[in-house]
Amino acid sequence: MEEDEFFGEETFQHYCAEFIKHSQKIGDGWEWRTSKDCSDGYMCKTQFQIKNRTAVSHRGTSARVQTCLPMEEALEPPLDDFEVTETTTATEVIKYEYHVLYSCSYQVPVLYFRASFLDGSPLALKDIWEGVHECYKTRLLHGPWDTITQQEHPILGQPFFVLHPCKTNEFMTPVLKNSQKFNRNVNYITSWLSMVGPAVGLNLPLSYARAAFQDEGNVDRQDSSIEPKSLEEL
Amino acid sequence: MTDDKDVLRDVWFGRIPTCFTLYQDEITEREAEPYYLLLPRVSYLTLVTDKVKKHFEKVMRQEDISEIWFEYEGTPLKWHYPIGLLFDLLASSSALPWNITVHFKSFPEKDLLHCPSKDVIEAHFMSCVKEADALKHKSQVINEMQKKDHKQLWMGLQNDRFDQFWAINRKLMEYPAEENGFRYIPFRIYQTTTERPFIRQLFRPVATDDQLHTLGDLLKEVCPSAVAPEDGEKKNQVRIHGIEPVLETPLQWLREHLSHPDNFLHIRIIPQPAD
Numbered sequence: 001m002e003e004d005e006f007f008g009e010e011t012f013q014h015y016c017a018e019f020i021k022h023s024q025k026i027g028d029g030w031e032w033r034t035s036k037d038c039s040d041g042y043m044c045k046t047q048f049q050i051k052n053r054t055a056v057s058h059r060g061t062s063a064r065v066q067t068c069l070p071m072e073e074a075l076e077p078p079l080d081d082f083e084v085t086e087t088t089t090a091t092e093v094i095k096y097e098y099h100v101l102y103s104c105s106y107q108v109p110v111l112y113f114r115a116s117f118l119d120g121s122p123l124a125l126k127d128i129w130e131g132v133h134e135c136y137k138t139r140l141l142h143g144p145w146d147t148i149t150q151q152e153h154p155i156l157g158q159p160f161f162v163l164h165p166c167k168t169n170e171f172m173t174p175v176l177k178n179s180q181k182f183n184r185n186v187n188y189i190t191s192w193l194s195m196v197g198p199a200v201g202l203n204l205p206l207s208y209a210r211a212a213f214q215d216e217g218n219v220d221r222q223d224s225s226i227e228p229k230s231l232e233e234l
Numbered sequence: 235m236t237d238d239k240d241v242l243r244d245v246w247f248g249r250i251p252t253c254f255t256l257y258q259d260e261i262t263e264r265e266a267e268p269y270y271l272l273l274p275r276v277s278y279l280t281l282v283t284d285k286v287k288k289h290f291e292k293v294m295r296q297e298d299i300s301e302i303w304f305e306y307e308g309t310p311l312k313w314h315y316p317i318g319l320l321f322d323l324l325a326s327s328s329a330l331p332w333n334i335t336v337h338f339k340s341f342p343e344k345d346l347l348h349c350p351s352k353d354v355i356e357a358h359f360m361s362c363v364k365e366a367d368a369l370k371h372k373s374q375v376i377n378e379m380q381k382k383d384h385k386q387l388w389m390g391l392q393n394d395r396f397d398q399f400w401a402i403n404r405k406l407m408e409y410p411a412e413e414n415g416f417r418y419i420p421f422r423i424y425q426t427t428t429e430r431p432f433i434r435q436l437f438r439p440v441a442t443d444d445q446l447h448t449l450g451d452l453l454k455e456v457c458p459s460a461v462a463p464e465d466g467e468k469k470n471q472v473r474i475h476g477i478e479p480v481l482e483t484p485l486q487w488l489r490e491h492l493s494h495p496d497n498f499l500h501i502r503i504i505p506q507p508a509d
Contacts, residue, residue: 035430036429036430037428037429037430038430038433104434104435104436105365105366105368105369105420105434106365106368121343122343124348125348149354149357149358149361150347150348150354151314151347151358151361152312152314152347152431154430154431154432154434155430156430157429157430157431158344158345159343159344159345159346159347159348164361166364166365166368166373
């Protein structure tokens with residue numbers, strides 16, 4: 001049975017192209033880069049974040065988890081990345097680069113990222129950890145490879161941090177099965193990135209989810225029968 | 235198949251005589267003697283150089299020591315590549331011993347991964363083993379193993395225990411009899427002439443007509459520029475573990491006998507050196 005090409009490189013590039021189309025519409029900054037020696041490439045985005053902000057109290061873990069599912073996002077107001085309730089004496093600007101590459105070994109997308117201060121000096125892993133949201137930390141600490149590690153970027157050859165891809169299929173399969181059950185158009189990249197991105201400070205505006213439904217006549221956002229089961233595994 | 239089993243041992247016990255010299259700009263309290271060591275081809279620099287580190291730390295002050303890193307002729311050495319691969323890529327045409335420079339300052343953040351502890355090497359090694367199994371068995375074999383089996387793989391490598399390692403690794407090398415080979419071959423092709431660090435692609439060991447794919451087939455498909463045209467001169471040297479396999483060698487055989495402990499075939503291609 002040929003499930004091997006279930007999420008092949010071409011499919012990956014197709015979903016990235018759709019994703020970037022929407023990003024361009026809303027000015028979200030994602031772009032595609034091709035590798036010099038090959039036909040493959042990756043999606044990337046640079047964003048700036050402020051460090052040393054005071055931790056904002058969220059409305060409990062379950063609410064946070066619900067906002068990760070694209071379909072459920074409509075029920076919760078989007079969380080503001082730059083929300084600062086108290087001014088701290090020293091705020092620093094961190095430059096984050098996010099790259100989405102395709103892994104042919106696992107046949108899934110993989111999120112690579114790195115962070116540096118504006119003077120170019122890189123952030124260490126422990127500083128990155130400080131930026132990981134609490135609800136992800138426990139899950140991410142489960143195994144030596146179920147977590148964030150530093151690895152060589154397969155195309156650029158430079159050190160990046162990576163969210164290990166070996167569990168991606170596990171949590172994406174229920175999402176995709178459900179979407180097939182309810183005849184929904186789902187952009188794999190949008191769904192996947194909306195789940196793994198927040199763990200490392202990358203949030204997707206709500207409109208990405210809406211963009212995936214554009215081809216459908218009937219958009220039912222109140223459908224809560226889709227269980228966030230996959231996120232317990234995250 | 236006793237001959238073939240010998241290949242496994244030869245690969246495991248391959249060594250490279252190396253001379254470690256402290257970088258001249260490091261601050262020392264007295265002269266630092268070079269340190270000589272036989273490096274295992276299949277291991278990782280930061281795993282086998284504790285003695286090197288201790289040797290040089292003896293002549294330095296604590297405050298002048300931060301993370302150790304190695305360099306060969308100006309190129310920072312990627313500790314996460316197998317030692318034999320680094321040597322074959324960078325120094326194979328130079329005379330032995332391999333001369334490596336040791337640094338304790340100015341860690342090249344843009345080029346090298348950090349290696350704060352042995353756990354990081356273990357995580358990297360196991361991550362490679364896992365990825366290889368994803369290609370070979372859809373991760374079934376590695377996931378069915380217990381944690382202690384994973385640990386045994388690592389300990390076998392760390393302590394240079396061939397039998398301990400292969401007791402577990404042979405399971406990763408097995409494939410169902412009804413199939414002629416693994417699903418896909420885990421390999422990486424390294425060329426010094428390209429920007430990207432290595433090439434990796436999906437490639438099956440067996441063709442649709444059940445013919446075994448050879449090393450030559452792989453190269454033709456994945457980096458055709460490296461393979462000589464039939465009538466032309468050989469432009470490049472293709473090496474695995476420092477030897478040049480015949481291009482007609484079946485990939486399946488290479489896979490079973492010339493893989494590194496991380497279960498990947500690390501193939502290096504460099505331009506043919508001028509005579």
